[in-house]
Amino acid sequence: MAKAEQIIQLLKSYQAGDDSRFYAIAMQVAAHEARKGHSKIASEIKELIDLAKKNKRQNNVISISQSSSIIQSLVVETKPKCKLSDLTFSDVQKDLFQRVLQEFSQQEKLNKYNLKARRKLLLTGPPGTGKTFTASAFASELKLPLYTVRLDSLITKYMGETASKLRQIFEFMRTAPGVYLFDEFDAIGSDRLTPNDTGEIRRVLNSFLQFLEEDNSESLIVCATNYKKLLDTALFRRFDDLIVYDLPERNQIKKLITNQLHLFDTDTLIWEKIEVEAIGLSHAEISRACDDAAKKSIFKATETIDTSNLVSMLKLRQQSKIK
Numbered sequence: 308m309a310k311a312e313q314i315i316q317l318l319k320s321y322q323a324g325d326d327s328r329f330y331a332i333a334m335q336v337a338a339h340e341a342r343k344g345h346s347k348i349a350s351e352i353k354e355l356i357d358l359a360k361k362n363k364r365q366n367n368v369i370s371i372s373q374s375s376s377i378i379q380s381l382v383v384e385t386k387p388k389c390k391l392s393d394l395t396f397s398d399v400q401k402d403l404f405q406r407v408l409q410e411f412s413q414q415e416k417l418n419k420y421n422l423k424a425r426r427k428l429l430l431t432g433p434p435g436t437g438k439t440f441t442a443s444a445f446a447s448e449l450k451l452p453l454y455t456v457r458l459d460s461l462i463t464k465y466m467g468e469t470a471s472k473l474r475q476i477f478e479f480m481r482t483a484p485g486v487y488l489f490d491e492f493d494a495i496g497s498d499r500l501t502p503n504d505t506g507e508i509r510r511v512l513n514s515f516l517q518f519l520e521e522d523n524s525e526s527l528i529v530c531a532t533n534y535k536k537l538l539d540t541a542l543f544r545r546f547d548d549l550i551v552y553d554l555p556e557r558n559q560i561k562k563l564i565t566n567q568l569h570l571f572d573t574d575t576l577i578w579e580k581i582e583v584e585a586i587g588l589s590h591a592e593i594s595r596a597c598d599d600a601a602k603k604s605i606f607k608a609t610e611t612i613d614t615s616n617l618v619s620m621l622k623l624r625q626q627s628k629i630k
Contacts, residue, residue: 432552435589470514
């Protein structure tokens with residue numbers, strides 16, 4: 308049997324949450340039993356260690372409330388319940404989303420053939436086209452928490468401090484599997500050769516590139532930006548996929564609106580008039596116009612959305628767009 312000192316070290320490493328040390332000590336116990344000729348016990352210990360490692364992602368999801376105060380200031384944890392089907396995407400996007408979900412949820416199959424799952428995604432496109440929503444939906448469908456990086460806390464004026472905080476986030480990824488969203492990513496990943504670069508942005512981006520390259524966690528990393536042109540070209544090859552978002556096309560508008568107004572009667576809507584007014588608006592703007600039309604119908608004590616109501620709300624959104 309294990310020595311008393313080994314049992315003490317096992318308990319200490321378990322209490323400290325040091326999985327690597329816990330497994331190492333357990334393997335020492337297995338080796339000790341094997342040397343004594345207790346091959347059956349040694350084999351059983353090794354099998355239990357392998358099983359524990361296999362189930363680590365399911366059993367080792369750490370709540371942000373259990374983490375250090377520094378990490379709590381850098382990321383915000385949420386548990387979304389939305390689905391990718393809640394929003395309208397192109398066929399190309401939907402196909403890629405399904406591949407990401409399939410590969411990420413079945414990583415063990417790929418690992419047997421030395422293949423890696425898609426885990427690092429760069430999303431680019433205009434505001435309101437579903438980039439942040441995609442990250443939330445990934446978290447929901449993978450049954451993982453969404454950790455949104457707080458750029459206001461991450462980026463500081465002090466030399467080297469931002470890179471240090473980035474390192475802590477990437478270290479946290481290894482112990483707390485989840486979907487990590489770096490929104491407004493251009494604040495970190497902007498071109499290092501821009502004329503107004505003071506040198507700090509180069510160090511921050513170089514650190515991010517290094518951490519991203521070395522990351523072998525079981526987390527999904529999603530970076531989103533409205534300004535692809537501002538990004539440093541060295542970034543693109545570090546990501547598994549670049550997913551481009553555009554304003555909804557005419558053939559997507561009807562599905563988007565019917566999804567958003569699924570609790571209301573839309574049978575009498577004249578789609579030609581509606582689509583004309585919706586062209587040029589983002590997914591978010593169309594969704595808000597639908598919500599406004601629904602509220603107006605509710606106050607009129609009807610569950611029917613009429614064309615003039617929805618068209619007027621779409622026109623208001625067109626007028627309020629920033630020129």
